[in-house]
Amino acid sequence: MNHISNRAKIAPDVKIGKFTVIEDDVEIGKGTVIGNNVTIYKGTKIGKNVRIDDNAVIGKQPMRAQNSIFKDTAEKPPCRIGDETIIGTSAVIYAGSVIGSKCLIADLATVREDVTIGDMTIIGRGVAVENYCKIGSKCKIETNAYITALSEIEDQVFVAPCVATSNDNSAGRDPDRVKKMKGVTVKKKARIGVNATILPGKVIGEDAFVGAGAVVTKDVEDGKVVIGNPAREKDDLSVSGKEKS
Structure with a gap:
């Protein structure tokens, strides 16, 4: 019934x-x-x-836990x-x-x-798309990706499976962290590969590409390809994957 x-x-x-x-x-x-x-x-x-x-x-x-940092209880x-x-x-x-x-x-x-x-x-x-996020048009956010709170994803962005984003550099230890929290910003037509991890507040530039498994610890410029842990521009690496001397 x-x-x-x-x-x-x-x-x-x-x-x-x-x-x-x-x-x-x-x-x-x-x-x-x-x-x-x-x-x-x-x-x-x-x-x-x-x-x-x-x-x-x-x-x-x-719903809000008793110790939640988000205090907006209005309906x-x-x-x-x-x-x-x-x-x-x-x-x-x-x-x-x-x-x-x-x-x-x-x-x-x-x-x-x-x-x-x-x-x-x-x-x-x-x-999972957490609270206070803005996602644009014609995006593809694939299986089991995690879009952290306070993120912004522009139009035509591709996010591969199991990508993880974050917004708190203190990992929950700073009592004033809510004022400092910031999610990822992904500009138009950027692509993020499978299992990549994006640290808090980082910007992925327009038409940039983050390789599979990369750990992004700094902003990625427009049109750049980054790979590795920590993620670096592809031109900074030799064919074997080792740093150039």
Whole structure:
């Protein structure tokens, strides 16, 4: 049995699976298909021809641990999802997030509060996008990548599987760290290879390339290729991978 509020505004042709909960003031556009056991929290705005698969949770309010450094306890505004977007099985989209049109938020992905995602962007299976992030249009963020809080990713960026980003140089030890925290900034058309690690506050320049497994400890200039640990420009290395004398 479904639990659908009589205050929800649902287009007549919307298809809804079994055991789904739709709360007050939710709006769902025509042609949308909602799977089984989906929860859509109050006020969520869903566009036309959206697909939401089984067990997804849309518009969840954030929770804060007692010792969380983030102290904004006010209720977040409703989640908004653009036309023709696909939300995968068991994905969780928090309140305060805005998802563009024709996006894919794949199975098991999490998009936290205060996140914006541009049109035609892919958030892959198991990806975590933390709070206060901005992601542009036509990006591909692949399986199990981790986008840390306070990051900005511009348009047409490629992030390979298992990339890890970070935002706290003190690793949790500085009591004043919230004022110093900064995520990664990835400029337009940059690419980051599989299993790369980006340290806090680093900038990956426009059309730059970070090689697989690289550890980025300083900014990468526009158009440069960096590899290794710590990451260095490719021209600084010999063919064998050893430093030039």
